[in-house]
Amino acid sequence: MRRPRFAWFTPAMNADADDAAPGARPPRPLPPPPVDDQQVVLHRTLAGIERHGTVIAVGNFDGVHLGHRALLSRARERADELGVPLVAVSFFPPAKVLFGDARFLTSASEKAALLTEAGATEVVVIPFDHAFAATPSEVFADAVAAARPAVVVVGEDFRFGRARSGGLDLLRATLPHIEVVPLELTAGEVTKSSLIREALAAADVARAEQMLGLPYRVTGLVVRGDQRGRTIGFPTLNVATDARKALPIGVFAVVVDTPAGRFDGVANVGPRPTFPDGAPALEAHLFDTGLDLYDRRVTVHLLEHLRAPRRFDGLDALRAQLAVDAAAARAVIAARRSAPDRGEPQADGHEPPRGRRA
Numbered sequence: 281m282r283r284p285r286f287a288w289f290t291p292a293m294n295a296d297a298d299d300a301a302p303g304a305r306p307p308r309p310l311p312p313p314p315v316d317d318q319q320v321v322l323h324r325t326l327a328g329i330e331r332h333g334t335v336i337a338v339g340n341f342d343g344v345h346l347g348h349r350a351l352l353s354r355a356r357e358r359a360d361e362l363g364v365p366l367v368a369v370s371f372f373p374p375a376k377v378l379f380g381d382a383r384f385l386t387s388a389s390e391k392a393a394l395l396t397e398a399g400a401t402e403v404v405v406i407p408f409d410h411a412f413a414a415t416p417s418e419v420f421a422d423a424v425a426a427a428r429p430a431v432v433v434v435g436e437d438f439r440f441g442r443a444r445s446g447g448l449d450l451l452r453a454t455l456p457h458i459e460v461v462p463l464e465l466t467a468g469e470v471t472k473s474s475l476i477r478e479a480l481a482a483a484d485v486a487r488a489e490q491m492l493g494l495p496y497r498v499t500g501l502v503v504r505g506d507q508r509g510r511t512i513g514f515p516t517l518n519v520a521t522d523a524r525k526a527l528p529i530g531v532f533a534v535v536v537d538t539p540a541g542r543f544d545g546v547a548n549v550g551p552r553p554t555f556p557d558g559a560p561a562l563e564a565h566l567f568d569t570g571l572d573l574y575d576r577r578v579t580v581h582l583l584e585h586l587r588a589p590r591r592f593d594g595l596d597a598l599r600a601q602l603a604v605d606a607a608a609a610r611a612v613i614a615a616r617r618s619a620p621d622r623g624e625p626q627a628d629g630h631e632p633p634r635g636r637r638a
Contacts, residue, residue, distance in 0.1 A: 307615040311494045313537045314579050315393050321402040322392045326369065328404060332428035334367045335359040337400070339435055340473070341370040343385035344394035346493045347435065347464035347471040354461050355433040356399035362430055365401035369424075371408040373524065374473070378408060383526035385473055385480075390499050417441020421454040431457045466491045476526075483528040485582045495581040498525065498562060502573045505563065514602050516548075516563040517573055519580060527560045531586045533609035536564055537579040543569055546602075546609040547580060550589045567606065584612045 323329065329336075337355035341348045352368065359366035370391060376382035386394060392403045406412065420441050424432060432455050440446040451458050464471045471491050479487040480496065488496050498521060505518035517536070521527065527549050534547045547564040564580055586608050592598040 307619040308489070309619040309621050310535060310583075310613070310616045311497070311581050312397075313542060314497070314499070315396045317389075317393075320392050320396045323402065323404045324407065326404060326406070326423045326427055329367055329402065329427045331365060333362075333430045334365045334401075334427070335362065335431045335433065336367045336369055336424065336427065336429040337433045338369045338424065338440075339438060340374055341368065341386075341391055341395060342374045342473040343476050343492055344391065344398060345471050345473065345476060345491050346466055349398055349493055350464045351433060351435050351461040352395070352398045352400065354459065355431075358431050358433065358459065359399075359401070364430055366399055367402045367404060367427075367429075368395040368398075368400035369404040369406070370395065371406045371412075373408055375408065375413065376474075377524055378410070378413065382474075383477060383524050384522075385476060385496075385526055387499070387522060387525065390497070393499075414442050417446025417450055418454075421446060421450050424451075425454050429455070429457075431459055433459045433461060436460050436462055480526050480528040483530045483585045483588070485528055485532065485585050488528075495583050496528070497579050497581045498527065499577060499579040500562070502576055502578055504574060505561075513599065514565045514606075515570070516565045517578065519562040519564060519578060521560075521562055527562065528582065528585065529560060530588050531605050533583045533586060533612035534564055535581050535583065535613060536566060537581075538571065538573055539576050540571055540573070543567065543571075544610065544613045546586070546605050547582070548589070549582075565602075565606070567610065583616060584609075586612075 335355050335358045337352055339348060339351060344352075352366075355366050355368075372388040372391060373384050374382065377384050388405045392405055395403045417440055432451065434448070434451065436448070438448065438451075448458070448460060467490060469475065476488050476491050476496075479485070479491070485496055498519060500519040500521050502517045503520045505516070529550050530548075532547050532549065534545050536543050536545055536547075543566040545564050545566040547562060549560050549562050551560055562580065564578075586605055590601075592601065
């Protein structure tokens with residue numbers, strides 16, 4: 281009779297030196313904790329913008345990467361100059377998710393939090409469905425104009441309306457003050473959400489972090505799992521995620537923000553053995569705590585990819601590997617904790633200057 285096999289928490293997925301030797305790069309600092317939900321002012325329609333004369337930043341903002349942050353930084357500067365609020369206007373899900381098989385980087389709530397952290401006073405996340413996608417571009421431009429903004433800030437590649445028919449010319453014809461922010465480059469490439477999705481699909485969270493400016497994060501409710509981790513001394517939080525959320529596969533060093541504070545840990549992301557075709561499961565083991573966090577919302581920051589998933593022939597082999605993973609994660613987190621704070625997220629993850637613009 282075959283012994284049971286366990287697929288939870290091999291050597292690194294590839295021979296890349298960065299994966300083989302965690303800490304070989306200059307360590308990046310730990311990310312700041314996410315903004316409290318109570319600090320996020322969220323609307324679902326443009327009509328929710330009650331105050332006139334604001335600065336409005338409009339964009340897809342999936343992931344709120346460095347290109348988005350450059351746009352938001354400029355919008356924040358204009359808002360400060362005028363002494364008015366900054367309203368960030370976005371959409372969810374992205375068109376590539378609605379019309380294709382792409383996965384999103386940020387849920388509506390994750391996006392609202394990241395936009396607030398990036399300087400927005402209020403956030404509008406418009407539900408993007410087939411009906412909204414059919415909106416004529418002139419109608420959307422008129423809706424923005426109805427909010428009577430002082431300035432509207434967009435990226436140079438911003439398109440909107442049915443079949444992406446609207447662009448900068450229509451905005452300039454409809455709105456009195458438009459400011460266009462050039463595209464941002466990271467390591468010589470235009471920073472795009474699609475490139476971040478590709479990096480995550482390869483479990484390259486370091487590359488994703490370069491473009492995001494922060495470690496990739498996942499926010500969700502802690503739900504009950506099968507509790508097998510408790511039987512071998514490694515209890516885990518099972519974090520519920522949307523099946524459309526982009527998740528890298530593997531074992532990662534993490535920090536987890538909870539209602540009780542921040543905890544270090546190690547996480548496994550991968551298909552559930554019972555439902556291999558379903559959404560990947562995210563399970564995080566927190567070090568040095570036995571908190572009950574069921575039904576509480578947590579945010580998991582994926583700091584470094586430690587190894588690819590592997591099946592084990594027995595509990596002893598699994599338990600031994602989990603101990604190795606935990607030691608590696610502790611080392612990664614300690615290095616980050618000792619790294620100097622470099623302030624705002626940067627284009628290359630190492631130096632203060634921002635990445636060049638296209």
